[in-house]
Structure formats: structure tokens, C-alpha cells
Amino acid sequence: MRTFVVAALSLTVLTSVAVGQAAQSWPREFPPRPLQPRPVTFPEFEVRKMANGLTVVLVSQNEQPAISVRMIVRAGAAQDPKGKMGLAMLTATLLDQGAGARTAQQLADEVDFIGGLLGTGAGTDLSFVNTVVMRDDYATGLALMADVVRRPTFLSEEIERQRQQALSGLKVAAEDPDSVAGLVIDRLIFGFHPYGLPGAGTAESLQSLTRDDFVEFHRRHFVPNNALVAVVGDVTHADAMAGIERYFGDWKPGEVPAFNPIAPPEPTRRVIVIDRPDAVQTEIRLGQLAIPRRHADFDALNQAVKILGGEGANRLQQVLRSQRQLTYGASADLDSYKWSGAIVADTDTQTATTAEALRLAVDEFARLQRERVGESELEAAQDYTVGHFPLTIETPDQIATQVLNQLFYELPVDDLPKYRERILGVTPDDVQRVARAFVRPDRLSVVLVGNASQFVDSLKGIGFAEYERIPIDRVDLLSADLKKP
Amino acid sequence: MAVVAAALVWGASTSAASRPPKFVYQRLQLPNGLTAVLHQDRSTPIVNVQLWYHVGSKDERPGRTGFAHLFEHLMFKGSRNVEPEQHTSIVASVGGQANAYTNEDTTVFWQTVPSQFLPLVLWMEADRMATLRIDEDTFVREREVVKEERRMRVENQPYGRLNEIIYEQAFTQHPYRHPVIGSMDDLNAATIDDVRDFYATYYVPSNVTVVLSGDFDMDQAVGLVNQYLGRVPKAGQPVPRDIPREPPQTQERRAVVEDAVPLPAVVVAHHITYDGHPDAYPLHIAAKVLSDGQSSRIYRTLVYESGLALTAFGQANLIEHPNLFYAVAIVNPGQTPAAVEKALIAELDRMKADGVTPRELQRSKNQFARDYILGRETVQQKATHLAHAEVLHADITTADGEFDIFQNITQADVQRVAKTYFRPETRVVIHVMPKGTGAQGAAEARR
Numbered sequence: 001m002r003t004f005v006v007a008a009l010s011l012t013v014l015t016s017v018a019v020g021q022a023a024q025s026w027p028r029e030f031p032p033r034p035l036q037p038r039p040v041t042f043p044e045f046e047v048r049k050m051a052n053g054l055t056v057v058l059v060s061q062n063e064q065p066a067i068s069v070r071m072i073v074r075a076g077a078a079q080d081p082k083g084k085m086g087l088a089m090l091t092a093t094l095l096d097q098g099a100g101a102r103t104a105q106q107l108a109d110e111v112d113f114i115g116g117l118l119g120t121g122a123g124t125d126l127s128f129v130n131t132v133v134m135r136d137d138y139a140t141g142l143a144l145m146a147d148v149v150r151r152p153t154f155l156s157e158e159i160e161r162q163r164q165q166a167l168s169g170l171k172v173a174a175e176d177p178d179s180v181a182g183l184v185i186d187r188l189i190f191g192f193h194p195y196g197l198p199g200a201g202t203a204e205s206l207q208s209l210t211r212d213d214f215v216e217f218h219r220r221h222f223v224p225n226n227a228l229v230a231v232v233g234d235v236t237h238a239d240a241m242a243g244i245e246r247y248f249g250d251w252k253p254g255e256v257p258a259f260n261p262i263a264p265p266e267p268t269r270r271v272i273v274i275d276r277p278d279a280v281q282t283e284i285r286l287g288q289l290a291i292p293r294r295h296a297d298f299d300a301l302n303q304a305v306k307i308l309g310g311e312g313a314n315r316l317q318q319v320l321r322s323q324r325q326l327t328y329g330a331s332a333d334l335d336s337y338k339w340s341g342a343i344v345a346d347t348d349t350q351t352a353t354t355a356e357a358l359r360l361a362v363d364e365f366a367r368l369q370r371e372r373v374g375e376s377e378l379e380a381a382q383d384y385t386v387g388h389f390p391l392t393i394e395t396p397d398q399i400a401t402q403v404l405n406q407l408f409y410e411l412p413v414d415d416l417p418k419y420r421e422r423i424l425g426v427t428p429d430d431v432q433r434v435a436r437a438f439v440r441p442d443r444l445s446v447v448l449v450g451n452a453s454q455f456v457d458s459l460k461g462i463g464f465a466e467y468e469r470i471p472i473d474r475v476d477l478l479s480a481d482l483k484k485p
Numbered sequence: 486m487a488v489v490a491a492a493l494v495w496g497a498s499t500s501a502a503s504r505p506p507k508f509v510y511q512r513l514q515l516p517n518g519l520t521a522v523l524h525q526d527r528s529t530p531i532v533n534v535q536l537w538y539h540v541g542s543k544d545e546r547p548g549r550t551g552f553a554h555l556f557e558h559l560m561f562k563g564s565r566n567v568e569p570e571q572h573t574s575i576v577a578s579v580g581g582q583a584n585a586y587t588n589e590d591t592t593v594f595w596q597t598v599p600s601q602f603l604p605l606v607l608w609m610e611a612d613r614m615a616t617l618r619i620d621e622d623t624f625v626r627e628r629e630v631v632k633e634e635r636r637m638r639v640e641n642q643p644y645g646r647l648n649e650i651i652y653e654q655a656f657t658q659h660p661y662r663h664p665v666i667g668s669m670d671d672l673n674a675a676t677i678d679d680v681r682d683f684y685a686t687y688y689v690p691s692n693v694t695v696v697l698s699g700d701f702d703m704d705q706a707v708g709l710v711n712q713y714l715g716r717v718p719k720a721g722q723p724v725p726r727d728i729p730r731e732p733p734q735t736q737e738r739r740a741v742v743e744d745a746v747p748l749p750a751v752v753v754a755h756h757i758t759y760d761g762h763p764d765a766y767p768l769h770i771a772a773k774v775l776s777d778g779q780s781s782r783i784y785r786t787l788v789y790e791s792g793l794a795l796t797a798f799g800q801a802n803l804i805e806h807p808n809l810f811y812a813v814a815i816v817n818p819g820q821t822p823a824a825v826e827k828a829l830i831a832e833l834d835r836m837k838a839d840g841v842t843p844r845e846l847q848r849s850k851n852q853f854a855r856d857y858i859l860g861r862e863t864v865q866q867k868a869t870h871l872a873h874a875e876v877l878h879a880d881i882t883t884a885d886g887e888f889d890i891f892q893n894i895t896q897a898d899v900q901r902v903a904k905t906y907f908r909p910e911t912r913v914v915i916h917v918m919p920k921g922t923g924a925q926g927a928a929e930a931r932r
Binding site for chain 1: 504505506528529530531565566570574575577578579580581582597599600601602603604605608609612615616626627629630631632633634636637640641642643700705745747748777778779780781785788789792795815817818844847848850851852853854855858859861862863864920
């Protein structure tokens with residue numbers, strides 16, 4: 001470990017008054033030295049592949065008498081057919097609303113009765129079904145899960161019920177500034193690439209979905225050669241595998257549809273102001289297209305974005321919160337998906353300081369691209385990432401998640417134990433190179449959701465003379481100008 | 486190897502079905518009054534350290550709401566040997582995580598770090614407990630951050646004010662009436678003298694419980710706790726506990742409130758008892774039967790069968806002083822708040838009249854066992870359970886003992902507490918209406 005603590009502390013003369021009970025007698029001293037570290041190794045896991053193509057990850061740990069089974073299917077909102085946004089999401093929601101011989105209520109009752117958990121959902125690139133059961137209920141849990149994954153019934157009345165829930169959910173989300181800002185920034189960054197479209201659907205797309213759509217989406221994508229499953233917890237590898245063989249061994253493989261989306265657009269500077277007149281705060285998002293997860297520069301760019309707005313460094317937080325008190329929180333993330341990715345910065349501030357906060361955030365993108373990062377700043381980001389590693393392998397679920405991620409993004413699982421070397425191998429030169437190659441401060445997409453009339457006049461003064469203003473109830477993600485006619 | 490070691494340390498057989506292992510720990514009282522609990526778990530080389538200061542928003546004076554939470558922020562502003570804002574960045578520099586939270590009863594500071602940094606964390610915590618730097622400039626600036634936090638969490642979110650609305654209507658005297666984050670006016674009124682008083686009164690060793698959970702050598706850790714936290718001077722006075730009591734509610738309260746919500750919300754609340762009271766456990770079960778999972782009664786009736794509500798949930802908020810059970814439903818378009826209110830009350834009445842079925846009781850116990858087991862996976866979760874038992878129950882054995890209490894609850898227990906607490910005169914009914922529709926809501930509420 002490098003000179004982390006001593007560098008971070010200074011024994012300067014105090015400029016403020018220490019009011020503590022011990023103010024007079026308390027010693028001035030350096031922090032204590034660390035104890036002897038224990039070696040950190042990536043815990044044991046096993047990856048197997050079944051004859052039907054299902055990939056199985058096994059992690060055995062018997063501290064608590066519970067078993068968790070997590071399945072990932074390689075199809076999510078990105079696979080929604082044209083005009084059918086919300087299909088993956090609603091398909092996933094419907095999986096446990098009737099499956100095999102059980103109705104929705106029977107399924108819920110059985111899961112709850114054994115003190116289990118069953119969750120289904122869809123993300124951008126994947127759908128998932130997760131089950132947690134106590135050790136003695138492993139077979140029961142797998143039987144329920146196999147029905148849910150393989151034999152959903154998609155009853156018309158359940159479709160209607162979930163459709164209505166999803167429509168009501170859209171209504172609530174449409175008034176949530178955080179949610180609106182997220183949808184609009186994705187649309188600006190990814191354009192009409194599937195990542196730019198709303199995975200939760202629109203009122204029109206949800207209305208258009210038929211039972212055939214759900215059956216077809218499930219039939220095409222929910223096949224074993226398109227899925228991964230992890231069994232983790234209080235079960236031996238042999239018992240875990242026997243269960244999976246029994247409940248998923250006769251699952252028939254299928255042909256996985258090709259995926260050829262249109263390319264996302266080149267980054268373009270565009271500022272969208274979503275007007276919400278009763279807002280007391282402005283939600284701010286800035287972003288730009290970046291790289292997919294499986295990219296040679298991922299580690300370097302990830303460290304660069306951590307310096308901009310992640311744990312261990314976070315220039316945005318230092319400037320916006322610690323120095324200027326403009327916000328409770330500011331951060332930036334490298335959101336890298338299967339086919340593409342984005343850098344997105346996120347903060348919020350009271351209406352009057354909207355322009356100032358935006359300017360400062362844009363300046364930090366520019367600084368990252370313009371100036372070489374210092375050794376110590378990069379080390380701080382790396383020390384966090386490397387030091388944090390043992391905290392990410394504490395529970396069997398955390399371990400399985402890391403293995404599943406590697407497999408999902410088609411990265412070598414052998415890289416997991418080499419994590420430390422990989423991160424520490426990133427140099428300031430690498431960060432500078434990727435910042436120049438990928439960071440585009442002059443072409444950022446910007447979304448501001450707030451009380452527009454109170455801040456738009458100040459945007460010109462910070463170099464954003466051009467913006468498009470849209471009332472929050474007229475946002476239309478599917479039109480080129482983002483506005484309902 | 487790690488797994489075997491863990492099993493030995495836990496010292497528990499895993500043969501009993503779904504019975505979690507018991508905690509093994511050492512409890513110490515330091516000469517300065519500080520309580521320490523050390524729980525060894527060597528399965529991963531990390532350690533979680535939590536300091537529970539037994540002070541929360543219920544200790545605040547009128548006109549100074551939000552102060553306990555504001556003070557939590559100030560604890561990151563430097564002390565004799567730690568520069569402002571460095572606490573978090575030092576922890577991050579070793580890969581750890583640090584944060585804090587404030588609720589009605591406690592203010593909790595926690596960090597999880599690779600285990601070799603245990604001395605560093607104890608040293609930093611002692612430093613700020615004994616020698617916090619407080620100056621006017623820092624205080625005024627941090628207050629602005631807290632105001633942004635309030636805007637973000639409360640004022641700019643749909644339903645962000647729901648909790649405030651419920652507690653404003655349900656409490657008249659007890660400080661639970663006020664939100665933890667406080668009001669803007671009170672935050673503005675706070676002074677640097679308030680900060681100094683609060684620190685001297687509540688941030689003293691006798692008001693602190695520290696819990697260590699994770700990978701350490703027991704003797705070495707006991708030595709470090711004594712070395713660093715033990716040198717914080719003892720307080721000259723006891724911590725005050727003169728908190729106003731809430732007079733019993735003797736008739737139903739009703740309110741219609743307008744707020745920036747997309748769909749109306751209906752709240753049905755009842756005054757209940759406190760965490761640790763014998764009735765608290767059957768009340769937890771009642772709340773689970775009513776609202777945990779898709780097979781719960783409220784979900785089934787209001788969301789699934791009738792479509793009255795977009796979402797509906799209930800909760801027995803059992804904390805240090807008597808608080809509330811409340812059920813909330815968001816009214817679906819085309820449905821009325823009056824119908825939703827009627828359906829919620831009908832579910833509570835049904836529990837009074839018929840209790841719970843044997844299957845529902847067993848299901849709740851199984852769900853409880855699940856939450857108990859899944860809630861004890863990480864060192865942070867383990868430390869939190871031990872601290873909760875020590876600070877809020879004043880009895881650390883409840884960290885394990887509650888499992889059996891829950892498993893022994895009967896149908897009669899649940900029906901008895903339903904009858905005791907779900908009475909019309911202890912009820913609070915609130916309709917939260919979108920702006921401009923309150924009059925309509927008021928007319929319905931009167932019907």
C-alpha cells in the first residue's frame with residue numbers, strides 16, 4: 001500500500017477552534033499504522049456448461065442456511081421490436097403471474113409460504129429471474145423457478161392487469177424529475193438506437209402489445225443456450241448441479257435471433273430544458289456516447305470517469321458540494337452495456353444556481369480531457385478500486401454477480417483473480433490517452449429538468465445560448481424534437 | 486478454509502432447518518462510559534465499525550428540528566488530527582466505505598474497511614468524538630448542503646412529503662411529529678451555539694455504543710478500542726432524556742391535504758406501541774399478513790383483485806417510543822380515495838374480527854425467518870443488529886432472542902393486538918390529493 005494516509009493528513013496549526021471535551025490535552029499525532037494485511041484471494045467458484053447450452057455458475061458458502069438461484073437471459077429492452085417498447089419489461093413482469101399449473105396467486109402464496117423470494121425483471125440487455133429459498137426448500141424453489149422461466153402462461157387477464165399497472169407507473173414516472181431526466185439524456189446520447197428508447201414503454205406502445213407478442217418474445221429468447229444461471233449459498237456443487245439438471249436439463253435449445261441495431265449518432269451538443277414550473281430544484285444530467293463494456297480501454301476510461309465523478313476521487317463532488325455547497329451529491333458513471341456505453345454525470349441544485357452548477361460540471365469534463373491527471377489523483381482512484389475489492393466478495397451473491405458479469409459480457413473469468421494487477425496497470429498516460437480519445441466536452445448532451453423561467457436567461461451567460469424548452473407534460477421521446485405536437 | 490473457520494467461530498450447528506447461527510460476541514464497558522461490542526467473523530478480511538450515538542430527531546427542541554441530522558454532517562468537518570472532509574476520503578483511499586445516517590432515535594456513523602485498517606478507523610472516530618472542529622463558516626456552508634438534501638429527498642419528489650404529512654397529522658406533542666430532516670425555517674434558525682451545546686450534551690462516550698464486526702484478533706481489538714476510544718474523557722453530566730410524551734388519541738382524526746402528487750394517496754394509520762414491547766412482535770406479524778409480498782391481504786384486495794390501487798403497502802413502524810402502523814395506497818386513475826379508504830379499513834377490521842389463518846401465521850413466521858437470515862449476511866448487517874439490540878432494547882440478547890419470540894407467536898396473539906390497536910379512535914385517515922383537486926377529495930372524505 002502506498003503513502004495513502006500520511007499524504008492525506010497534515011498536522012498544520014489549527015485554524016478553527018476544536019470545541020471537544022479534550023481540546024487541551026488531546027495529542028497531535030499521525031494516524032496509526034495498518035496491521036499486517038491478510039491475503040485477499042478471489043473465492044472458489046466453478047463454471048459448467050450443460051448439454052443444452054445453459055451455463056451454470058456454482059458458489060458454495062454455508063454461513064447462512066439459504067440458497068440463491070439467479071438466472072440471466074440474454075435479451076432485454078434492447079431486443080424490443082420496433083414500436084413494441086416495454087415488451088421485454090412486461091414479459092418479465094408476467095413470468096411469475098401464472099406459470100405451469102399455477103395461477104399468479106398460487107405462485108405468490110407458495111413462494112411466500114416457504115419464506116422465499118422470487119423476483120423477475122428486465123434491464124437494458126438482459127432479463128432475469130432470481131429466487132432465494134432456505135436450504136431445505138431448494139427443490140421447491142427450483143420447481144417454481146423452472147415453471148416461471150420455461151412455462152409462463154401469459155393469461156389475458158394477467159396481461160391486462162399488468163398493462164394497467166405499467167400505464168399507471170408511466171404516469172407517476174412522467175412527473176418524477178429524476179426519471180424524466182434519465183430518459184431524455186439516454187435518448188439524446190443514443191438517439192434511436194435501442195438504448196435511447198424507453199424500456200418501460202410509452203402509453204401507445206404498451207397499449208399495442210398483444211398476447212402473441214409476449215409468447216413470441218419468450219419463445220425466441222428464453223432458451224438455455226441464451227441463458228446463464230448461478231446457484232450460490234448453502235449447497236454443495238454436486239447437489240446444486242443435480243437440481244439444475246433435474247429442472248433445466250430437458251429445456252430445449254433454440255436458435256438465438258441475431259441482433260443488428262442501428263448505430264448510435266455521433267455526439268452532438270444539444271441542451272434540452274424540461275419545464276416543471278413547481279420545481280424547487282433542477283435535475284441536471286450531462287452525458288456523451290462512450291464505449292461498450294467489452295472494450296480494450298474500459299479499465300482506463302473507467303478510472304478516468306472515477307476521477308471525474310466516482311468514489312475515491314470525484315472532482316464533481318469536490319467542486320459542486322465541498323467547495324460551493326450547490327448540491328447534496330454529484331457523480332459521474334461510465335455506463336457500459338453490451339453494445340455501447342455512455343458517460344453520464346448527475347447532480348441537482350436549487351433553481352437559482354442551475355447555470356452555475358452546469359457550468360462547473362461542464363468545466364470538469366473539459367479539464368479531464370485537457371489536463372493530464374496527476375499521479376496521486378489516479379492512485380487515489382486506483383487505491384479505492386483495489387482496496388475495495390475484498391468488500392465486493394463478502395457474500396456468495398456478490399461473488400456470483402462478478403462471475404455472471406464476466407460471462408455475460410464475454411470476458412474471461414480468469415481475469416477475476418487478476419483484478420488488482422489490471423487496475424494498478426493503468427497509468428496517467430493511459431488515462432490521458434483515453435480522455436483525449438473519448439471525452440468530448442464540446443459535444444455534451446445536457447438535460448435540465450426544473451422551473452425553466454427562473455433559470456433559462458442565465459444559460460446564455462455560461463455559453464449555452466441555444467437550448468430547446470419543452471413543458472414536462474409534452475415530452476415525447478419518439479419524436480426528433482422530443483416534443484408532442 | 487475460510488468457510489470452515491467461519492463455522493467454528495459461529496460455533497453453531499447448521500442441522501436445524503432454517504435456524505440462523507447465534508451471534509458470538511464480547512461486550513465491554515469502558516471507564517468513560519462507552520459500550521463496546523466485538524463480534525468476530527473471519528470469513529472475509531474486512532471489518533465493519535459502527536458508532537451509535539443515542540440521539541436522534543426526537544431529542545430536538547421545538548424550533549430546532551433537523552438539528553441531529555445537520556450535526557451528523559458536521560462530524561465530517563474535521564477534528565484535531567483529521568482535516569475537514571478527510572474522514573471519508575481517507576477511508577476511500579484504503580478501499581473502504583464510510584457514511585452516516587440519522588433517524589428519530591439514533592445517529593449512526595459506520596465504515597467498512599479491509600481489516601488491517603481497524604486501528605485507523607478507531608483512531609479517527611475517537612478524534613472526532615473528542616475534538617471536533619466547529620466554526621461558523623463551516624456550519625453555515627454545510628447547512629446549505631442539508632437544505633439541498635431536503636429539496637432533493639422531500640420537496641422535489643412525487644410523494645416525497647408523504648411521511649411528513651402522516652406524522653404532522655398523527656402526532657401533537659411528541660417530537661416524532663417532526664421529520665428527521667427538519668424544516669427549512671428551523672434549519673435557518675440554528676446557530677453555532679446550538680452546535681456547541683448539542684456536541685457537549687450528546688456526543689459523549691456514555692451516549693455511544695461501538696460495534697466491531699469482522700476479521701480481527703479479539704485481544705488485539707479489545708486493546709485498540711481501549712487505546713483509542715478509551716481516552717475520550719468522560720462527560721461531566723448525564724445525557725438528558727426529558728422527551729415529551731404523546732397524549733393518547735381519543736377520537737379519529739381525518740385530513741385532506743393537497744400536495745404535488747400525480748395520483749391521490751390514501752393513508753390509514755393507527756397509534757401503536759414501541760419496539761421491544763411484547764405486543765410489538767404480534768404487530769409485526771399483523772403487518773406482514775397485511776402487506777408483505779404479493780399474497781398479502783392488502784396487495785391482493787386493493788391491487789390485484791379490485792385494481793383500486795396502483796400500489797399499496799403497510800408498515801408497523803416500531804421504534805424507541807410508541808409510533809404508528811400505517812397503510813398507504815396510491816389510487817389508480819378512475820378509482821376514488823373514498824373507495825380505497827373503505828377497502829383499507831375493511832382489511833384492518835377483518836383482522837380484528839377473524840384474526841389470521843394458521844397458514845398466514847406460518848407464512849409470516851417463515852418470511853420473518855427469511856428476513857432474519859438474509860439480514861445477517863454481511864458484517865455491516867451483523868453489527869447493525871447487535872447495535873440495535875444494545876442501544877434501542879438496552880438488551881443485547883434480543884439480537885438472537887427475537888427469533889424464538891417470533892416463532893412462538895399464536896393466532897390469538899395477533900388477533901388480540903389487532904383489537905387493541907386497530908380501534909377507530911386511534912385511527913388517522915389522510916387523503917393526499919393532487920394540487921387543485923382537494924375540494925373534491927374533501928367532499929369524498931366526508932361521505
